[in-house]
Amino acid sequence: MDEKAILDRINEFIEEEHSLRQAHERAETGDAQAQDRLRRLEVALDQCWDLLRQRRARLAAGQNPDEAEVRPAGEVEGYLQ
Secondary structure, eight states, X not given: OOHXXXXXXXXXXXXXXXXXXXXXXXXXXXXXXXXXXXXXXXXXXXXXXXXXXXXHHHHHTTSOGGGOOOOOHHHHHTOOO
């Protein structure tokens, strides 16, 4: 996945997240259902941002950015802020 595709995916996830939050505020979705999907979106966004950072770091180091890979959710979610 190239940088543009990753950024497009990030934007799609953000739009869905905003829509879910708005629907939740209007009581159009169940709490458990909305919370589960929001959590999965947060993880997917973290994975996308991580992949984008990997690609940019590889490019800056003179390496092939296409060798960057999506890391498992458990690994990405375990990073310290």
